[in-house]
Amino acid sequence: MNRSSRKTLAWLICAVFTATLVLSACSKDNANNTSGSPSASPASATAAPSESVEPSAPASEDATVEHEPVKLKIVSWAGDDYVPLYQKFHEKYPWITIENVPVDGKPILEVVAALEAAGTPADLTWVDQDLFAFEQNGIVEDLTPYIDKDPTMQSVTIKQGLLDLYKVNGKRVAIPFVDVPMWILVNKDLLNKHGVDMPSNDWTYDDLRDIAKKLTDPTAGEYGMTTMPEWQMRLLSTKAIADGHASYLQYMNEDLSQSLMNTPGVMDDFRWLKSFVTTDGSILSYADAKTQGDVVSNFLNGKTGLAIGGSWNIPDLWKNANFDWDILPFPKGASGQPGYSIYGPMTLLAGSKHKDEAFLYISFQFSKEIQKWKMEQGNNAAIIDPELDAYTDQIPLWKGKNTGAVKISRDNGIPEMGYMIPAYGEYQWNGLGNKIIFEDGDVSDMISATEQWNKRTLEIRSSLKL
Incomplete structure (x- = not known):
C-alpha cells in the first residue's frame, strides 16, 4: 500500500x-x-x-x-x-x-x-x-x-x-x-360492514378520527386502526406540518436546526393521537394488543380498518389480503395536505x-x-x-x-x-413518541428531552466546518 x-x-x-x-x-x-x-x-x-x-x-x-x-x-x-x-x-x-x-x-x-x-x-x-x-x-x-x-x-x-x-x-x-411514498391503507370490506363510505382524497384528520371510531367493535375484535408505531412515526409527524405546527417531518423547524416537539401545537397533536387509545378505543395500546394475540397489529389480518403502509406493502396486499383494500393520501390539515416520503x-x-x-x-x-x-x-x-x-x-x-x-x-x-440534521441519531422523537402514544409516557416528557437535544444538535452544528 x-x-x-x-x-x-x-x-x-x-x-x-x-x-x-x-x-x-x-x-x-x-x-x-x-x-x-x-x-x-x-x-x-x-x-x-x-x-x-x-x-x-x-x-x-x-x-x-x-x-x-x-x-x-x-x-x-x-x-x-x-x-x-x-x-x-x-x-x-x-x-x-x-x-x-x-x-x-x-x-x-x-x-x-x-x-x-x-x-x-x-x-x-x-x-x-x-x-x-x-x-x-x-x-x-x-x-x-x-x-x-x-x-x-x-x-x-x-x-x-x-x-x-x-x-x-x-x-x-x-x-x-x-x-x-407512504399512504393510508384502507380495509374496504370493514368500511362496508359498518356502513362507512370510502373517503374522498381530500379527507381531513377529523374524518380519519370519525371513521376510526365507527369501525371499532371490540365485541367482534375489530378496531378502526392497526396498532402500529407508524401512526406516531408517520401520521403525527405529517399532521404537525399539515396544521402549521412544524416545517419538516420529525417536528423540525424551517432550517432543521431545532425540534419543535416541545411546542404547544405539537404537544396538542400528541394529545390528539393519544386520545385514540385512551378515549376512543379505536387503537389498542401495545399491552392491550398483546392480550389479543397481536391480531390487531397486522393489517393483513383484516381486523382493522386503517393502517399506514408504503410501496413495499402493496405486493404483499395483492398476494395475501383476503379482503378488498385500497389506499388514501394522508389527510388534510388546516395548512395543507402534505404526505410522507x-x-x-x-x-x-x-x-x-x-x-x-x-x-x-x-x-x-x-x-x-x-x-x-x-x-x-x-x-x-x-x-x-x-x-x-x-x-x-x-x-x-x-x-x-x-x-x-x-x-x-x-x-x-x-x-x-x-x-441533514446533526446529532439526529440522538433525537428521541420516535422512541419517546411511541412511549407516549402506546405505553405509559406523558406528553410533558417531551419538554426536557427536546430541550436537551436542541442544545446538543446546536453544539454539533457549531463544531462542523460549515
Missing part, C-alpha cells in the same frame, strides 16, 4: 471509529427507533482534503464504440430488488457492470474503508448517517459539475428543489435515487477510479425508462413529464385502485431530512 493509500485509510478509519462510538452510545435508546430511514449520527473526525476533479465529457452510449470493461462497486443494503436495475444499466452501457457490496450490518464508512485498504475502492454508496460526516471527511464528490454536463439530467425536468436537498458547504454531496440518497465516492462511469449510473436513475420502472415498483417519479403522469393509471400494481392518491403522494410528499 502506497503512502497516499495509507493516508486515505487512516482518515477513513478515524471517521468510522468516531461514528461508531456515537452510534453505540445511542443504540440503547434507538433499539426500537426504526423510522424507515437510516439513523444519522454526528462525526467529528478531522477532514482530509479531497482533490477537485473536473469531470470529463459523459461516456459514449454508442455500443459500437470500443470501451475498456468497467466494474462499478455500489455499497448498499439492497437485496435482489435492484438486480433488474443493474441489468438494465448494463444493457444500456454493455461495458459497465455493477457489483453490489452488501454492508451486512456494518457502518457504511467501515465498508468503504475496508475496500480502500484492499485497493479495490467503491464507486458509489447509499447513506446511513448524516451527510456532514461524508462531506467533512472528504470522501464524496461534489456532483454539481457532473450534473451540469450530463445530457440525461439536462434533458428532463426534475422536481423543483430535489437536487438541492443534500447540499453541504454549497456542494451537492448526494442525490435522491428513489422516492418511496422516504428518500434514498446516493453519493459518488472521491476514491472511485471510475467517476465518470459511476455518475452515469446516477444519471441513469433520471431517465424516463428507469422512472417508469421505479413507478412500477410503487415509487414516485422524480421527473415531471406528462407521459409519466398518464403512466400511473397504466401500472398493473394499481389496477382498480385509487391512483389519485398515488399522484397526490408524488406531488405533496415531504421527505425525511435526518441526513
